[in-house]
Amino acid sequence: MGMIEDAVSAIKATNIRHIALQAISLGMIVMSALIIWKGLMCFTGSESPVVVVLTGSMEPGFRRGDIIFLHMSKAPIRAGEIVVFHVDGRDTPIVHWVITVHERAETNEVEVLTKGDNNLRDGRGLYAHGQMWLQRHHIMGWSVGFLPYLGWVTIIMTEKPYIQINF
Known part of the structure; x- marks a missing residue:
């Protein structure tokens, strides 16, 4: 039974890590888009470049x-x-x-x-x-x-x- 419980906990930990990595990746994409948009605003001088x-x-x-x-x-x-x-x-x-x-x-x-x-x-x-x-x-x-x-x-x-x- 110990091996099955270890396998289940390992799978749960992997899923949590995978979800965390996806959330971080999504956050980086959103932040990159915002930084690019703000950079374009500064470069062009327009509120909507x-x-x-x-x-x-x-x-x-x-x-x-x-x-x-x-x-x-x-x-x-x-x-x-x-x-x-x-x-x-x-x-x-x-x-x-x-x-x-x-x-x-x-x-x-x-x-x-x-x-x-x-x-x-x-x-x-x-x-x-x-x-x-x-x-x-x-x-x-x-x-x-x-x-x-x-x-x-x-x-x-x-x-x-x-x-x-x-x-």
Whole structure:
């Protein structure tokens, strides 16, 4: 009987060690991802250095599911640049072209009007109620590059929560 009890306790100890190693490995993966994300935030100066295009408003330039890399700069915003911005009261960032910029030299303030390639009108319909222009604090960053279609994983996980549960 002593040998059987020894074998059972050895198996239990192995399972506990195995579970502990898996938990530590998972923790290291999560911490590595957070460190990389924070590093990208510092390097790019953007609160969100990577965003996924969620709509077709910028087609054919950017398609739904593309990943856009952002950089935030103190440089002036100019018409013709692609920016990602957030609107008060909405959680989802928006990708658009800057079509008009009003600069006020006396206050150093900037007002920006945007438009998506695939939209017939400017972006004012997406801004907060009564808002006619975006200010600099709305801009999350400028587009500096993209990877096509790789953001579909995020879209599927967001739009199909039952898939997320299965993984």
